Amino acid sequence: MGRSPCCEKVHTNKGAWTKEEDQRLIAYIRAHGEGSWRSLPKVAGLLRCGKSCRLRWINYLRPDLKRGNFTEEEDELIIKLHEVMGNKWSLIAGRLPGRTDNEIKNYWNTHIRRKLLSRGVDPKTHQMIGGDVAAASSETEKEASSNNAINLDLSISLPFSPLNQPSSSSEASVVMAESSEELEQEQVRPPVCFCDRLGFHTGGSCGCESGQPKKQ
Known part of the structure; x- marks a missing residue:
């Protein structure tokens, strides 16, 4: 069995509320207080459903309702509450x-959702959109930076210094002089006798200087 209707809906108005209906509802609630919504329409002389009377009072007629735009403080409070309570x-x-549930819901769907998306925040989870990708990218950048630092450390070395390199100008002069003497000795060495090596030398004088073996 379904739930019984809040009141008899036969011959009830379903259109926009008139000023006269608003005044009757306000007068009744001022005299008797809120509640008893099922019996209120009949007692107050309204051809309305009890639910319609309740919503009209809560969303439009109660004196503590706030009018006008939501403030920045209200926006942030709604965001924090929605993160905890959801919808x-x-x-x-x-x-x-001073704010109604219907008013807040409409404001969330038309304004705050877009506000969160512009911040890169998912309105449902209140988490950064693409957070995992950003984290992975950050880790990759850190790893690459670390590798570059290691490569830089390995590439740094002391200036080349051969063991045989002279340590002073005087030592360099001695080395150059010794090299010059060795070169002169190489130049005055007798030439290799190719005649003897090739079998042309038969006891006569060698002709290697002229390039031809001398005849005996």
Whole structure:
């Protein structure tokens, strides 16, 4: 069995509320207080459903309602409450005096969702969009930076210094002089006798200087 309707809906108005209906509803609630929404329409002389009377009072007629745009402080409070409570608009409205659940829900869908998306935040999870990708990219950059630092450390070395390199100008002069003497000795050495090596030398004088073996 389904839930019984809140009141008899036969011959009830379903259109926009008139000023006269608003005044009757306000007068009744001022005299008897909120509640008893099922019996209120009949007692107050309204051809309305009890649910319609309740919503009209809560969303439009109660005196503590705030009018006008939401403030920045209210925006941030709604975001924090939604992160904890989710789409429980009635609970959120209970933390914002003067605001209704329906008003907050509409404001969330039309304004705050786009505000969070512009910040790169997922309105459902309240987490940064693409956070895993950004984290992985950050780790990759850190690793690459670390490798570059290691490569730089390995590439740094002391200036080349051969063991045989002279340590002073005087030692360099001695080395150059010794090299010059060795070169002169190489130049005055007798030439190799190719005649003897090739079998042309038969006891006569060698002709290697002229390039031809001398005849005996």
